[in-house]
Each structure stands twice: as structure tokens, then as C-alpha cells.
Amino acid sequence: MQVDRKEILHIANLASLNIKEDEIEEYRKNLQDILNFANIVNSVNTDNINETIGSTNNVNVFREDEIKEFEDKELLLENVPDKENNMFKIPKVI
Amino acid sequence: MELYELTVHELMDKLNKNEITSEDIVKSYTKRIEEKEKDIGAFVTITTDEALEKSKNVKNRNLAGIPIGIKDNLCTKGVKTTCSSKMLENFVAPYNATVVEKLEDEGIISLGKLNMDEFAMGSSTEYSAFKTTKNPWNLNAVPGGSSGGSAAAVASQMVPWALGSDTGGSIRQPASLCGVVGLKPTYGLVSRYGLVAFASSLDQIGPITKDVEDSAILLNVIAGHDEKDSTSANMPKKDYTKSLVKDVSKLKVGVPKEFLGEGINEEVKQSVEEAIKKYKELGATVEECTLDIANEALATYYIIACAEASSNLGRFDGIRYGYRAKNFETLKDIYKNSRSEGFGAEVKRRIILGTYVLSSGYYDAYYKKAQKVRTVIKQEFEKLFEKYDLLITPTSPTVAYKIGTKSNNPLEMYLADLCTVSVNIAGLPGISIPCGVDKKGMPIGLQLIGKPFGEETLLQAAYTYEQEVKFREKYKPQFKS
Numbered sequence: 001m002q003v004d005r006k007e008i009l010h011i012a013n014l015a016s017l018n019i020k021e022d023e024i025e026e027y028r029k030n031l032q033d034i035l036n037f038a039n040i041v042n043s044v045n046t047d048n049i050n051e052t053i054g055s056t057n058n059v060n061v062f063r064e065d066e067i068k069e070f071e072d073k074e075l076l077l078e079n080v081p082d083k084e085n086n087m088f089k090i091p092k093v094i
Numbered sequence: 095m096e097l098y099e100l101t102v103h104e105l106m107d108k109l110n111k112n113e114i115t116s117e118d119i120v121k122s123y124t125k126r127i128e129e130k131e132k133d134i135g136a137f138v139t140i141t142t143d144e145a146l147e148k149s150k151n152v153k154n155r156n157l158a159g160i161p162i163g164i165k166d167n168l169c170t171k172g173v174k175t176t177c178s179s180k181m182l183e184n185f186v187a188p189y190n191a192t193v194v195e196k197l198e199d200e201g202i203i204s205l206g207k208l209n210m211d212e213f214a215m216g217s218s219t220e221y222s223a224f225k226t227t228k229n230p231w232n233l234n235a236v237p238g239g240s241s242g243g244s245a246a247a248v249a250s251q252m253v254p255w256a257l258g259s260d261t262g263g264s265i266r267q268p269a270s271l272c273g274v275v276g277l278k279p280t281y282g283l284v285s286r287y288g289l290v291a292f293a294s295s296l297d298q299i300g301p302i303t304k305d306v307e308d309s310a311i312l313l314n315v316i317a318g319h320d321e322k323d324s325t326s327a328n329m330p331k332k333d334y335t336k337s338l339v340k341d342v343s344k345l346k347v348g349v350p351k352e353f354l355g356e357g358i359n360e361e362v363k364q365s366v367e368e369a370i371k372k373y374k375e376l377g378a379t380v381e382e383c384t385l386d387i388a389n390e391a392l393a394t395y396y397i398i399a400c401a402e403a404s405s406n407l408g409r410f411d412g413i414r415y416g417y418r419a420k421n422f423e424t425l426k427d428i429y430k431n432s433r434s435e436g437f438g439a440e441v442k443r444r445i446i447l448g449t450y451v452l453s454s455g456y457y458d459a460y461y462k463k464a465q466k467v468r469t470v471i472k473q474e475f476e477k478l479f480e481k482y483d484l485l486i487t488p489t490s491p492t493v494a495y496k497i498g499t500k501s502n503n504p505l506e507m508y509l510a511d512l513c514t515v516s517v518n519i520a521g522l523p524g525i526s527i528p529c530g531v532d533k534k535g536m537p538i539g540l541q542l543i544g545k546p547f548g549e550e551t552l553l554q555a556a557y558t559y560e561q562e563v564k565f566r567e568k569y570k571p572q573f574k575s
Contacts, residue, residue: 041397
């Protein structure tokens with residue numbers, strides 16, 4: 001698969017990343033190199049093979065839905081970059 | 095003999111006989127950190143003052159009062175957890191990781207948080223946003239990664255043991271490059287709650303120690319089911335120290351020939367072949383076998399790990415915690431600017447690759463295909479484990495290399511993980527133990543791979559070899575510059 005400039009900008013936008021003009025070519029080339037290598041997976045015969053999603057065979061691990069109070073609400077909020085009255089503060093969205 | 099030179103089980107002996115106190119131990123390590131940290135740079139945060147306070151109130155029981163170092167992607171309540179990233183430079187976790195809670199329950203005392211590649215993405219610590227840790231055997235060489243701070247701190251005896259995390263080799267490869275023991279447990283044996291996620295289906299926490307006995311002791315502490323991690327295995331608790339028996343006579347060992355072929359340094363190959371010979375002498379049945387999946391596993395690994403990382407790292411948006419950019423107008427600006435300024439280049443590269451393989455049009459060709467290849471790789475291992483109790487390979491294709499030689503070539507850096515990633519892909523346990531040094535005196539590591547939850551066999555085989563070869567008595571880091 002060939003990756004062009006337009007594609008790398010599209011992917012960066014999906015990932016919420018800005019890429020500076022002078023970095024575009026480097027990121028494009030890195031992605032292209034790795035994809036060229038990663039193409040080996042397409043040489044493996046996987047007819048009638050299912051996907052492995054995780055490393056355990058557990059499906060639907062259930063537990064009781066109980067309310068547990070988190071002890072340190074203060075500590076939680078200490079990491080907030082901008083807050084007002086125990087709420088996360090962000091720019092106006094509507 | 096200084097206390098910092100001892101293993102944990104030796105320290106425990108002395109503590110239990112009341113020959114020394116926890117305070118003596120912590121003081122010895124504090125002095126050692128003062129001497130060596132300036133050359134090694136293993137720590138992101140040093141907490142020796144707090145450790146000294148704690149050591150004064152220790153009641154003698156088992157591991158109480160023994161110090162430890164913790165990789166900086168494990169959440170520690172009240173102490174910064176940075177993941178060696180600008181994104182989390184000032185993040186203080188409001189809770190402890192389950193493994194950290196287990197250490198505290200035992201009375202184990204943290205000496206600080208250890209350096210790593212940013213968000214555990216890398217094989218050398220050169221991708222740390224703060225500093226590159228130096229290899230104690232040669233200060234111009236990398237310590238490996240991503241748990242390079244943990245391995246270098248243990249090798250330079252600034253901590254008696256440490257916790258690391260391993261997504262594609264991040265415990266075993268730095269342990270190999272620093273001449274110490276690194277154990278990556280079976281996926282699910284140790285709770286991942288409070289480990290900052292890189293690739294959730296591959297990540298696993300494990301010990302980095304001076305010897306195999308200490309690995310078994312630390313595994314006893316951290317293993318176990320946790321309802322806060324739905325992928326953690328619910329099974330009876332084992333005492334891994336019972337596996338420390340010097341006997342491999344009943345073991346059937348497979349040596350996948352592909353892992354001793356192309357791409358493996360000649361001196362590494364020779365040293366591993368010597369080790370294999372030693373296993374034969376010790377009575378194990380050793381056979382060559384075929385496991386022709388190394389390159390496919392590496393490709394599968396980078397697709398799956400980056401896909402999961404791009405999803406996991408989506409949470410860093412500058413809203414609830416972590417770095418927030420100074421300049422923004424809209425909400426989308428906060429996300430984009432905070433992420434672009436907060437993440438380093440390698441993290442962005444991997445997020446871009448992960449986003450690409452998950453994006454519409456490429457999902458089937460890369461991500462879905464890689465998940466199928468993952469099944470094939472698991473099946474290949476299952477076939478081998480019908481015949482063998484464990485497999486032997488080198489841990490790393492090379493010894494520690496010079497700082498700066500690979501950091502600008504991501505693909506070449508990824509090849510450092512050639513021998514280790516398939517173990518994570520299949521969710522198996524693996525251990526790296528030192529097996530010799532090259533002509534320049536740099537350590538070489540041997541990797542043993544076991545069946546799922548076959549840690550006991552791994553530890554027994556590693557212990558038998560270690561007791562026979564006595565690497566620690568023969569070789570010591572020289573802090574060469």
C-alpha cells in the first residue's frame with residue numbers, strides 16, 4: 001500500500017494530531033517503511049482461521065454492579081488542567 | 095560487603111536473623127543511589143527520604159522493609175507517574191496499581207520510579223522524554239527498553255529488584271542487555287490494573303531481579319486474580335519458590351532453529367549454543383525444532399500493538415488530566431494541540447500506524463489479517479508445546495549497542511524485539527537469564543519460553559542453569575565510559 005501526503009494528513013486528523021509541514025515527509029516515510037515490512041502478514045495462509053482478539057479465552061466477565069465510593073475525589077481533581085467548582089472546564093462547544 | 099550487593103533472599107535472611115534492620119538496607123541503597131545515579135540516570139523520581147522514614151517503622155516479617163524500584167508506568171498514589179512523557183510529567187495518580195498495593199501490603203518500600211521509553215514504546219530508553227538511561231556495563235551503551243531504568247537500576251545495585259512491564263520484550267530485552275533476570279509472566283497471571291495501558295492484549299507486569307530466586311519471590315507477591323482487571327486469571331495461588339529445584343533431567347527442551355539463524359549476532363549465537371549444551375549436560379532432553387514465524391510475529395506485533403495503542407492513548411486529550419496546550423480556541427484545538435505537544439515522535443509514529451491499520455479501507459488488510467496471523471502463531475506454539483516443556487532462544491539478537499545508533503531508524507529499532515514479541519502475541523511466559531558476555535564484556539541473555547501458566551517449569555529450568563553457571567559470581571558491571 002502506498003501512503004501519500006494527503007493520506008498521512010487524513011490519518012493524523014483522525015488521531016487528533018497536528019503534523020508540521022516539515023515533519024509530513026518523515027512521518028509518511030516511517031509509516032511507509034513499517035507498512036512495507038508489515039505486509040509479511042499477507043503472505044501467511046489464514047483460510048478458515050479465526051481472529052484472536054485477546055490472550056485469554058474469557059468471554060463476558062461479569063460482576064455485581066455495586067456502587068463503590070472512590071475515596072480520593074480531591075486527588076482526582078488535582079490533576080485537572082482547568083476546573084471550576086469540581087467540574088472540568090473546557091471551551092464552549094455549542 | 096555492602097548491603098546493596100546482596101540479593102533480596104540474602105537480605106531477608108539477615109533481616110529475619112535480626113542481623114540488620116530495614117533502615118540499614120534503605121541507607122545502603124540511598125548511598126548507592128547518591129554514588130551511581132549521576133552516571134546511570136535510571137530514576138525519574140527518587141523517594142529515598144520517604145523510604146527512610148518508612149524503614150524506621152518496619153515490623154519484622156518476611157519481605158517487610160525490603161526496598162524496590164518501580165517502572166514509571168505503574169500508578170503510585172501520591173507519587174508522580176510520568177510514563178517518561180511530557181504528557182504525564184506532573185500526573186499524580188489518585189490510586190495505586192494493584193501490584194503496588196500488593197507490594198505495600200507486604201511492607202515493601204519504594205525507592206522511586208524508574209525511567210522507560212515514553213509510554214513503554216521503545217527498546218532503549220532513548221525515547222524517554224526526560225533522559226536516556228545508561229547501561230552499567232558500558233555507559234556509552236543503551237540499557238535496552240522499555241524497562242531500561244528498571245534493568246539498569248538492578249544491574250547497578252541502586253535497587254535490589256524492580257517491577258517492569260513487557261508488551262513485546264520490555265522486561266526481558268533490557269534484563270538481557272544489563273545482565274540481570276527478567277520474567278514476563280503468562281498473560282493474565284498479574285493484574286494490569288493501574289498499569290498505564292500501551293497494548294492491553296499484550297501488556298504484562300513482571301519482576302526484574304538479580305537472580306532467579308528473587309524472581310520467584312516477587313512473582314509470589316504480584317501474581318493473583320483481581321476483579322479490577324477482567325483479563326486476570328482466576329486460579330489458585332501458587333508458591334513459586336517451590337520450583338527452585340536444581341533438576342532438569344525430566345525436561346524436554348525445544349530449540350527453534352530459526353531463532354539462531356539470520357539476524358542473530360554471531361557471539362550471541364555462540365553463547366546461547368553453549369547454554370543449550372549445558373542443558374544437555376545437566377540431563378535435559380534437547381532437540382532442534384522449527385518455529386518459522388519470527389518475522390511474521392514481529393509484523394503482527396507492530397500492527398496489533400500500535401492499533402491498541404492508538405485506541406488506549408485516545409484518553410490523553412488534555413481535559414481530565416495530563417498536559418494541556420496553552421493555545422487553543424475550540425475543544426478540538428485542545429485535543430490536537432495537547433496531544434501534538436505532549437507526545438514524543440515515536441509515540442506519534444505508533445499512533446499514526448495504529449490509526450492507519452484501523453481506518454476504513456485498511457482494517458481488513460492489516461488489523462483483521464494480523465489477528466488471524468496471531469491465531470496461527472498461537473497454534474504453532476501449541477504444536478511445539480505438545481512435544482516440549484519449554485523452548486530456548488536468545489533474548490535479544492545483539493548485545494547492548496551504542497546510544498544514538500538506532501534511535502533515528504524506527505524499523506531497525508523494532509528488529510531488536512525479534513526474539514521476544516512472539517511470546518506476547520501468544521500470551522506465554524518468558525524469562526531472560528544471563529548466559530555469558532561477548533568479547534567486549536557485554537552481557538548476553540538466554541530466553542526460556544514456557545506453556546501458558548508454566549512459570550514453575552521456567553523458574554526451575556532457569557534456576558538449575560543459573561546455579562550451575564554462576565554468572566553473577568563471574569561477571570560484574572564495570573561502569574566503563
